[in-house]
Amino acid sequence: MVPTATHFTCGLEEKLHSGRMVPPVACKGLDVILDKPLHDIVAFRKEVDGITVDVALQWCSDSYTDMMLGYANSIRTIDGGTHIDGMKASLTRTINNLVKKSKAIKEKDISLSGEHVREGLTCIVSVKVPNPEFEGQTKTRLGNPEVRRVVDQCVQEHLTEYLELHPDTLDSILSKSLNALKAAMAAKRARELVRTKSVLKSSSLPGKLADCSCTNPEESEIFIVEGDSAGGSAKQGRDRRFQAILPLRGKILNIERKDEAAMYKNEEIQNLILALGLGVKGEDFKKEALRYHKIIILTDADVDGAHIRTLLLTFFFRYQKALFDEGCIYVGVPPLYKVERGKHVHYCYDDSELKILQNSFPANASYNIQRFKGLGEMMPLQLWETTMDPESRLLKKLVVEDAAEANVVFSSLMGIRVDGRKELIQNSASMIKLEHLDI
DSSP, rough: OOHHHHHHHHHHHHHTTTSSSOOTHHHHGGGGGTTTTSOOEEEEEETTTTTEEEEEEBBBOOSOOEEEEETTTTTOOOOOOOHHHHHHHHHHHHHHHHHHHHTTOOOOOOOHHHHHHHTTEOOOOOEEOOOOOTTTTOOOEOOOOOHHHHHHHHHHHHHHHHHHHHHHHHHHHHHHHHHHHHHHHHHHHHHHHHHHHHHHOOOOTTTOOOOSSSOOTTTTEEEEEEHHHHHHHHHHHSSSSTTEEEOOOOOOOOGSSSSSHHHHHOHHHHHHHHTTOOOOOTOOOGGGGGOOEEEEEOOOHHHHHHHHHHHHHHHHHOOOHHHHTOOOOOEEOOSSEEEEEEEEEEESHHHHHHHHHHHHHHTTTTOOEEEEEOGSOOOOOHHHHIIOOOTTEEEEEEEOOOHHHHHHHHHHHHHSOOOOHHHHHHHHGGGGGGOOOOO
């Protein structure tokens, strides 16, 4: 029988002494990806110099990203810290040592990086420290340097012993890691080929981009809109001094399901990369290279618009997550309704605002309601006044509060596995009101 997420949670709590070191919330997000584990859970506890270390880890065959959850004195360390650094360093070194012993890689100069080793890994590291030191304003990163040494030592000792006693598990993990290395090398070759021959090497900007006159990225912003119709209204309604417009043709590629070679060959993806000045995936993020420090996604308020917005967010999260960390990603909110009563015009951004406005009118009042189906229906002046004018517009700034949870959401909702989305739809069907469906 293949263990399910429920089996994982129960087994984890049992091996970590009924879960005392790991709060229940640590297990809740794991049921999305732990459906096809390569092996049993590896879990151990050790105390060194007054520091207690609890570790549980497991690789999965159908997952291609890693999830590492850290806790210090039962406090969730969202930004990691020395315990996570020690775990990563020890894990990479241990697996590489075992690879050399098994002679799985013939080339002497090639070794597995941490990214290859951790592909498909779910890991929980929980430490108890007598005098914890937390860094940052939010106090979500552990800073004790001695913890790294203790975690590093414990992981290397126990993981080496476990894998040497379970050669089948070692073979499965090495196979998974080597496949990740081969995929990375193939992607690198494809990327270099694309960089050499494609438009990414060109210094020219996309033809559809209506650039702004301002050359200071801190003052510049770009609206990514869907279609030429919305692009036309936005270009006419914008402030050319600091606002740029990039219209997209249809729905962009879902990069969660495509390799890097396919991504770089896609014209709309190329236009996005060039227009924003993003460079190549995997390279260190340089904010000074960005052409605009405000990237605003502006799509229609319908199902297609929501889908395009989700595809764009998937691209930004997977291609350069630092854009969220730097606070560069925004979502523009256009009005849903235009209400005319006499010479007065009101704009409502959702149904509740419309209802409040209607209730404010006299019972015998005569007024006209227009439902905007798309940005292309709005006149340039309307679009400026309601959606693009910094003095009156409504923008939502997007940040990633929990990268591990966001990673699971993108993998489950945008990945190749259909069963998770099907189950989500079935479980949520009773919550949907038919009159609210956009059909």
